[in-house]
Amino acid sequence: MATPSIDLLIRRLDSTGSLSAVERMALGCLEGTPVSVNARTDFGRAGDRPRCVHVLLEGFAYRYALLPEGKRQITFFHIPGDILDLPALFLTTIDYDLCSVVRSQLLAIPHEAILSLFQEHPQTAHLFWRETLIHAAIFREWMIGMGRRQALARAAHLFCELIVRMQAVGLADDHAIALPLTQADLGDALGLSAVHVNRTLQELRGAGLIKLTRGRLEAIDWDRLCEAADFDPRYLHEHQIGPGAARSL
Amino acid sequence: MATPSIDLLIRRLDSTGSLSAVERMALGCLEGTPVSVNARTDFGRAGDRPRCVHVLLEGFAYRYALLPEGKRQITFFHIPGDILDLPALFLTTIDYDLCSVVRSQLLAIPHEAILSLFQEHPQTAHLFWRETLIHAAIFREWMIGMGRRQALARAAHLFCELIVRMQAVGLADDHAIALPLTQADLGDALGLSAVHVNRTLQELRGAGLIKLTRGRLEAIDWDRLCEAADFDPRYLHEHQIGPGAARSL
């Protein structure tokens, strides 16, 4: 397997925007420092002022917040190719905690490098901006789920989203992906208790929609999963919308 | 009262970033077309490809999504000074519906005007980018609320947020603001039924935290309201954090 590199970020940006050869080259020249993070390790805290932008090259991570009573809400799952702390580039601080799920590889690219890239190739700034806008769209979709969808549809929706996002960076095996989350993790992302996640997953399995075993998620019946989730992938703004996707543009 | 103008947008951008005199001038020169929108009117639909950026100068609006079973989820409240459809600048389409609450005044600024402003004054692009990042932070905070806070704290949190945001653009009267929402609106924003909103508001009123009558919200006891809401205003990234705010930087 090739060493994960900046190419993954390029692939990610390319899946939603359109990169000119020049921009692709400029992006490819970005220099960063590799960073390893162990599994289940916090590597960013709300209030931190990172001086580098961190790209996830390999592994799995999430953003989360802790509430006073000890509750946890996961607000985003990061897959390879994602930029973990882009907000800090313009807001100085990040306002969420970051935690790895499995051992992960990051690439730390100094803010100055990014900013001078933007100066020389203003179009690349737009690509990064798009990323933050798409993240916001994903947040809105999660809000819709937590506010108005019940457990089954909410869980199904998350699975659809992750599968499409993984496809976009070439990390899906058809409709199967690596998913190293525990049921407690899923609960904290979906706004459900771990117990209820367990029962919900059994329903999804029983309905023949998914196969979910330790570390691997497979959509057995993609179309029916999308339907159960009320999933419309347009909010992800991918160029090529995955096969069997609900309504296309 | 002065005619609402682009100054409101400048005030908004200034409350979170730092505008140089030059930038302030350049922003002030932005030309736009005034648009009026009646109360309770949809003026933007998911899939639209607006060619202008719309700034809310006066009134109140929200972003929302409709679900198949007829449910509605409001994902954002827009107050004067807000940009309503900035995502379209880089994603081409917007992926949410927009609706006014009361009769509102918009300013439509062509995308080209914005983009050439960015070209001449790259720093202004960062200010707009900040806006989208702050919106994303607000979405995350709503997710935290819907996932892990119960009705009382969730409602209190929304009120705190709106008061601080209104303060930032100079539209709050101490801790009182105009809030023309119905309980059904609040329910669809909070992920609650209108009936439960009603009961929750009675609790908040009974506890002496707020006064909420048709059209006007007043925080009677700001500190206790923040406490009940577990409200930490840092996610709003305002320069001057409101009086009595929980933990400051």
Next chain:
DNA sequence: CGGGAGGTTGAAATCACTCAATTAGAGTGG
């Protein structure tokens, strides 16, 4: 003063939570 939207109330139903115990699995050391 009539109409209508929005607010309020009560009762029953439901979805999801908590608590607590049990089972399954993966990794470790003997």
Next chain:
DNA sequence: CCACTCTAATTGAGTGATTTCAACCTCCCG
């Protein structure tokens, strides 16, 4: 290769927050 251990998954029973349904009230506005 088998105990041992720890974490995660599973199950059952009881509880609780919130929903739904349906009725009634209130206030604003024409």
